[in-house]
Amino acid sequence: MSLHLEVLDDQARRALDAHSFAAAAEGFHLAGGTALALQLGHRRSVDFDWFRESEFDPLALARLFSSRGVPFVAESTARSTLHGRVAGTRVSFIEFRYPLLEAPLDGGLGFQLARPLDIGAMKLSAVAQRGARKDFFDLVALGRAGFDLRSLIAAYQRRFAVRDLAHVLTALTYFDDAERDNEPILESSEDWAGVKATIRAWVRTLAGS
Template sequence: MQENILRPEQKSDLELLGRIPEIKQFYLAGGTALALQIGHRYSVDLDFFSVKKFSTARLLRNLQSAPTCIKQSISKGTLYVLLNGVSCSFIAYPYPLIDEPVSSPWGIQLASVKDIGAMKINAIGGRGYRRDFVDLYCLTQIRPLPVIWEDFKKRYSGTGLSLSHVKKSLVYFSDAEKDPLPNMIKRVSWKKIREFFEKESKDLSI
């Protein structure tokens, strides 16, 4: 576990969250969960997902037992808070994991790199932030893009997603280029990332 990617306040948050019973139904995903496993960049926020529905009001009450918790927004199946100044999201996400989650020192489950890769492709198919391309590229250094693509198709099968649209999104960079690069540990070149996806996405099967 690459704990060096976390700020002290994030570690404190994970320790706190690991003691809240409702968190047991969630898993940590996104760039932070990936960075904890491959150590490619520093963490920014904490994104939690649950396959099951949950009470946002009850979870918020438990989180507000911490004096550093500030509610940002709440709606059905979605809760955003600041915890020790760290942005934390809790989202009902009805797509089952395709791999066993990974244990952490804080008693919190992490999505595996297999599931995170699938989620990153799905995110790029929506509105691809630069960090999504960076994360996916770094993951391809240990898991080939065609394999991640098959993970994506498996996880989101039956959802009606347009595979041709998602495939085209892997080479659509206009929105991503409005964003800064994440705070990296491993050096990457945006030019190299673009060239990689332009070349490697051509042969992905739809």
């Protein structure tokens, strides 16, 4: 599969080239909005979120990157979590103990990416907590790519062992927090009003089935 590298600006592309090999060597895969944008090409993205299932020492990881020539600047740490910047681009490394549903994708650039179904499950988990505007755009892009809401919710249930869907269905049509967010830079003709209308229609259809 060819990745949509055009969704990255020059700075983000340089950052990816500078650190992805080291992230992959430590067992991380790329997920989140950038991983999805690289696969679907629907919007620009400017940060990198790397995940692995096993625990790690964030300070040791930062030192390891430095020893491998990665221009990583640490900004904050928590248990098995490291946030920082590479060439001015935000980069995060996170322990995430929810196994992938599907084997990660080899993008042909020396690192692996979570596949759309897994990212969709993570997007629903994010929306259930506090949906950012870009999360709703990503869900609609997934739907346009053939991953309907029913399949995404099934993936969400499987990955996070969720039974009660009332909260996530309510959260899917709660846009107040996202109204304060900036519009993502799109590679498609979607707009915020259309995204909200699309998701409301999906939820109505699912609730009525």
